Amino acid sequence: DAGVIQSPRHEVTEMGQEVTLRCKPISGHNSLFWYRQTMMRGLELLIYFNNNVPIDDSGMPEDRFSAKMPNASFSTLKIQPSEPRDSAVYFCASWTDRFTGELFFGEGSRLTVL
Amino acid sequence: DQQVKQNSPSLSVQEGRISILNCDYTNSMFDYFLWYKKYPAEGPTFLISISSIKDKNEDGRFTVFLNKSAKHLSLHIVPSQPGDSAVYFCAASAISNAGKSTFGDGTTLTVKP
Numbered sequence: 001d002a003g004v005i006q007s008p009r010h011e012v013t014e015m016g017q018e019v020t021l022r023c024k025p026i027s028g029h030n031s032l033f034w035y036r037q038t039m040m041r042g043l044e045l046l047i048y049f050n051n052n053v054p055i056d057d058s059g060m061p062e063d064r065f066s067a068k069m070p071n072a073s074f075s076t077l078k079i080q081p082s083e084p085r086d087s088a089v090y091f092c093a094s095w096t097d098r099f100t101g102e103l104f105f106g107e108g109s110r111l112t113v114l
Numbered sequence: 115d116q117q118v119k120q121n122s123p124s125l126s127v128q129e130g131r132i133s134i135l136n137c138d139y140t141n142s143m144f145d146y147f148l149w150y151k152k153y154p155a156e157g158p159t160f161l162i163s164i165s166s167i168k169d170k171n172e173d174g175r176f177t178v179f180l181n182k183s184a185k186h187l188s189l190h191i192v193p194s195q196p197g198d199s200a201v202y203f204c205a206a207s208a209i210s211n212a213g214k215s216t217f218g219d220g221t222t223l224t225v226k227p
Contacts, residue, residue, distance in 0.1 A: 004157070031213045042219035043158075043203060056214065091157055095213035102148055103205075103215060105157030 002026070006092050006106035014114050018080040021109045024073055025094030033103060034067055034077050035091040043091070049075065082113045117141045118206050120218035128226055133191040135221050137204030140185060144206035148215065149178060149189050152201040161202070162189070165209070194225045 005024040013019055025032045033048040047057040049069045057067070064083070069075040079086055089110050093103040119138045127133045137147075145166035150158035164171040164178045164187070171178050177190045191198055201222050205215040 033213065035217075043217040045214065045216070048214060050213075093157075097213070101146060101207070101213065102150075102160035102163060103158075103213065105150075105159065107155070107157050 004092055004094050004104055004106035006090075006109050008109055009107065010110050010112075012112045012114065013082055015083055016081045017113075018078065019082045019086075019111060019113075021077040021090050021092075021111070023075045023077070023092030023106060025075070025092070026096075026104055027073065029094035029096040029104070030072075031095040031097075032069060032075050033093040033095065034075070035093060035105075037089045037091060037108070038087075046077070046090075079111075082111075084113045087111055087113050115140075116219075117144075118204055118216050118218040120202075120204055120221050122221050123219070124222040124224070126224045126226065127194050129196055130193045133189075133194045133198065133223055133225065135189040135191075135202050135204075135223065137187050137189075137218055138185060139187075139206050141206070141216075142185075143208045144216075145209050146207050147178070147180060147187050148205045148207075149176075150203040150205060150217075152203060152220070158203055191223075194223075196225045196227050199223055199225050 007022045031050045034046040046059045047067045052069045067077045089108045091108045093105045148163040149161040151161045152158040162176050180187045201220045203220045204218040207215045
């Protein structure tokens with residue numbers, strides 16, 4: 001089975017540009033999570049969806065960040081405009097309540113904003 | 115307010131010895147705990163978990179211990195192998211919202227041959 005698929009794996013952009021990160025969760029999983037990993041703040045939850053509906057976006061740092069999940073197989077995290085402090089690794093994870101409850105992470109998207 | 119803390123950023127052990135990674139939590143609502151392992155340039159992968167009704171869970175070389183009164187859990191790896199060198203994250207959640215996990219900052223384990 002394919003795992004969680006994220007794209008792009010690496011993104012280098014200039015300050016002020018729009019960045020879109022994409023995620024395809026594992027088929028059949030009903031929840032999707034976006035995490036950000038930085039040296040200063042570790043792994044922090046940005047937002048999560050349950051059955052395509054945003055449940056908790058309290059971790060989204062500011063209005064420049066937005067996330068959507070138009071269907072069960074696709075989600076995007078958008079940053080507009082991007083800033084150097086947004087540089088981090090962004091992970092998408094999916095989850096199902098049918099098993100023991102662990103998250104399945106993608107390989108991450110490393111974002112560098114110059 | 116960091117609800118899950120891993121106070122040791124790094125740990126170095128000799129191959130064949132025991133590795134003990136520690137984690138503390140503050141939120142009494144947490145009742146499900148997980149450990150994840152992360153290699154460079156990869157996403158975290160699930161390693162082992164424990165619910166609050168248990169105080170120990172074992173899977174091969176990996177054992178997780180939970181001390182609810184102290185709000186402390188630990189991961190024991192015996193014997194440690196060089197391939198165990200990775201970042202280990204402790205995570206906690208409430209069974210009522212099991213998918214939403216709060217992570218610690220991670221501990222980098224280095225196992226020397």
